[in-house]
Amino acid sequence: MSETSRPLNFIERIIEEDLKSGKVNTIHTRFPPEPNGYLHVGHAKSIWLNFGLAQRYGGTCNLRMDDTNPEKEDEEYVESIKADVQWLGYQWDGEVRYASDYFDQLYDWAVYLIQQGKAFVCDLNAEEMRQYRGTLNEAGKESPFRTRSIEENLDLFERMRAGEFADGSRTLRAKIDMASPNINLRDPVLYRIKKATHHQTGDKWCIYPSYDYTHGQSDALEYISHSICTLEFEDHRPLYDWCIQNLPVPAEPHQYEFSRLNLNYTVTSKRRLKQLVVENHVDGWNDPRMPTISGMRRRGYTPKAIRNFCEMAGVTKVEGVVDLSMLEHAIRDDLNEISPRAMCVLHPLKVTLTNYPDDKVETMTAPVHPQNEAMGTREMPFCCEILIDQDDFREEANKQYKRLVLGKRVRLRNSYVIEADAAIKDADGNVIEVRARVIENTVGKDPADGVKAKGVIHWVSARENVDCEVRLYDRLFNDPAPDAGGKNYLEFINPHSLEILQGCKGEIGLANATLDDRYQFEREGYFVLDSKYSTPEKPVFNRVIGLKDTWEKAAS
């Protein structure tokens, strides 16, 4: 990731121009999630963007809970959000902020707007307000309450706050323009009555400010220089600016919009993710197949890989769909570099080495990482009974097949070359054991007779190994766009997205694996202990992602 050579994205360009012109001196950004669900890969991009920008330009980034709707929010979510941001490698400036920290100030400013004749208490109910709003093609009508006196508005607003009126019976609205082609400017609601307990402010308030009335002022109070959000808020920018211009705020922040991240074969909407969890299509919010940050964490993705992926995908206003292969590349790229290698046989097939003494045990030494000597070496016992993968043996095969074949040779990785002599089968004709011979003096060198092995396969001692469960994951959906158009994404759930393998046998070093270690099981992929089900007695490994496999593709 040569961050230095990458061309600037449009937001970086704006920032550099602002810095250069002196429009701003310091960069202050913020990541403003609503604590009403778990964060997903789309939020990861926003986190990367906001925190990354602050980092790059020597500024700071706040974490602010956009908590203006107590009915949908919960403390559980704020905790998960904090954990996710930190896991991604970022630290917010100072304390976590809450839009609710500003409720008093926001209230005072609402009173100010009323005093300026720019806001009024409206008695229209939701249905009436909809009718008065007009449509996309027709101007709206002014509320009959729009002309109330400032005194009456002040009195009514105070009583709204005091709890005298029922939920939904009145609102405070900005007085802007009912004929605006931008519906957000047709006297938008600033405050609504909700007699609900708030997770931060308890029962102090029964009126709550709307997002539009809250966001810009919160930005101003935090001296946010660049308020970055997604494209759907473009139409709200005029209202954001209206509030800033009509209120005695301490700063004049600006909003910029970029396109949200879309990934194919993936669903990212809090509503849909929640349904997957609630209806038990997955094993919780952190199911390793989920695109949630907690899911990716449990799956074994690394923060660095996710950050690199965000950078690779770029920042624009084009609404595209990023190919999953780009994410997978980022994951493999990082894992390849950092992962210790190990051997683990997923579908064990016993191989008896008939010319190797039954009581002999040799210690084989192998590099922890073939491209990085500094990572050291590891050792594993070798004896006359070993296990290889069922897929790595065939009684006969064409020359494309580079594994063990009857009468042919294969290299046991980090060990001897062996030659298969016989296949022992059960009553159903399944091969249950292979008899083979070790070719002498082939550890670290080719056979003296010049007959080289065709390929290399992994193995593990049948007598000394780590028994484990392995979970193989595949994409959660079969369809590239499971929720496009009118499609019901539940119909595209991949029935083979989770395959649980029991009785897998790993090399002995795997007994020391910790939750933080990611291994490359050679020739298989990258694996990590599952934080939910793994125990010291019974390790459970998640496959983070398979190795790139050009052979399987060519063969199929």
Added chain:
RNA sequence: AGGGCUGUCGCCAAGCGGUAAGGCACUGGAUUUUGAUUCCAGCAUACCUAGGUUCGAAUCCUAGCAGCCCUGCCA
């Protein structure tokens, strides 16, 4: 009486009037005790369409077309 935004390779994405970067994917080939990694090579006479301006246009102008967002007291 509609408004806002976006259209460059299969997917992301540079480009900002001087003759189409890069990444992913894909295809060859080299090295390899991982069919991995690494390495090298190939991969848009073409930039939504049609006109126009210009010596020269993906970039400027005009007219279209397509997609996304907006009619919550959600964010």
